[in-house]
Amino acid sequence: NDHNISFGTEESHKELGQLADTAGLMVVGSSSQKLLTPNPRTYIGSGKVAEVKNAVRALDVETVIFDDELSAGQLRNLEKAFGGDIRVCDRTALILDIFNQRAATHEAALQVALAQMEYQLPRLTKMWTHLERQAGGQVKGMGEKQIEVDKRILRTQIGVLKKELESVRKHRKQYRNRRFSVPVPVVSLVGYTNAGKSTLLNQLTGANVLAEDRLFATLDPTTRRVQMKNGKEFLLTDTVGFIQKLPTTLVAAFRATLEEISESSLLVHVVDISHPLAQQQIDAVDKVLSELDVASIPKLIVWNKVDKASDPQKIKTEADEREDVICISALNGDGLQDFCNAVQAKLRDSMVWVEALVP
Ligand code: GDP
Numbered sequence: 001n002d003h004n005i006s007f008g009t010e011e012s013h014k015e016l017g018q019l020a021d022t023a024g025l026m027v028v029g030s031s032s033q034k035l036l037t038p039n040p041r042t043y044i045g046s047g048k049v050a051e052v053k054n055a056v057r058a059l060d061v062e063t064v065i066f067d068d069e070l071s072a073g074q075l076r077n078l079e080k081a082f083g084g085d086i087r088v089c090d091r092t093a094l095i096l097d098i099f100n101q102r103a104a105t106h107e108a109a110l111q112v113a114l115a116q117m118e119y120q121l122p123r124l125t126k127m128w129t130h131l132e133r134q135a136g137g138q139v140k141g142m143g144e145k146q147i148e149v150d151k152r153i154l155r156t157q158i159g160v161l162k163k164e165l166e167s168v169r170k171h172r173k174q175y176r177n178r179r180f181s182v183p184v185p186v187v188s189l190v191g192y193t194n195a196g197k198s199t200l201l202n203q204l205t206g207a208n209v210l211a212e213d214r215l216f217a218t219l220d221p222t223t224r225r226v227q228m229k230n231g232k233e234f235l236l237t238d239t240v241g242f243i244q245k246l247p248t249t250l251v252a253a254f255r256a257t258l259e260e261i262s263e264s265s266l267l268v269h270v271v272d273i274s275h276p277l278a279q280q281q282i283d284a285v286d287k288v289l290s291e292l293d294v295a296s297i298p299k300l301i302v303w304n305k306v307d308k309a310s311d312p313q314k315i316k317t318e319a320d321e322r323e324d325v326i327c328i329s330a331l332n333g334d335g336l337q338d339f340c341n342a343v344q345a346k347l348r349d350s351m352v353w354v355e356a357l358v359p
Pocket of ligand 1: 192
């Protein structure tokens, strides 16, 4: 079931599949259902529950992932319906799993831990009602009390984490201010996940950041120094990729990256132009950017993966007609010099280039 009209169920499932792959799972099948509103008990209808149950039993599946956020009750009812050994998880939990695997810095780890706790808080009931059932109803009410205790503990931990995050952030700001005293402009790569940002960074700097056909190959801001043939330099920062349905509870986990964007001299929006939904992805990124208060920062648009496009020549002609668009293939290195020249020109235009300031 999917409520996102612009992307459609098929595309959304494809992305969910890529996310599952990134999390290290092997996808064996997918299924969807059109409903006016999700079933409050099981999200999908009872007939669909039976159908999925048969399928997962036949295929010996370990995990069923739902492409939306499920309530505690829905998670519990679905696990009960499918049978105890099958794990039911929702899109949010899957993304949290990936964040957890990819959190490379202390700050990112704290943010992910915080998001995980906030996700768990309304879902704590699950474990305790389960125990009550096991005890044959003997301890009725005890579970409820325990849930309250657990919730209190979790809320305290959340408070502690938030304080720690605040202090880590302050620290980073100081560090960044120091870095900014070095007169090298900062260029941030932004874009939809899988657009090719890490590949571009790799190609330009020889930096050993992850570049693989997986979502969220980069979680933390990764900055590299790029030196051009004319000796001029800029810092290139990779940011975590946008996804189409980022659960609101995970927005905070992106903050370090987002804050970094707002302090850059230039934004480079990397687009996978070979993607059938390239325009929707561009819109999704632009929407997030417009919420980030970065409108005053100059932007360069990079159409990547031209080699993969059905009509590369047409794409190149279109890009030539637009002065803010550069066509590249990060994978085979096509257009990288044009890209560097365009970055340099944009930086010069925006007067942040060192020589424009120092006569
Ligand atoms: P990121 O999530 O934006 O950092 O994307 P990645 O750099 O990890 O790239 C995602 C996938 O797209 C990888 O499999 C890359 O090899 C592939 N890719 C990146 N750039 C190109 C390109 O110019 N052409 C083609 N064909 N594939 C590319």
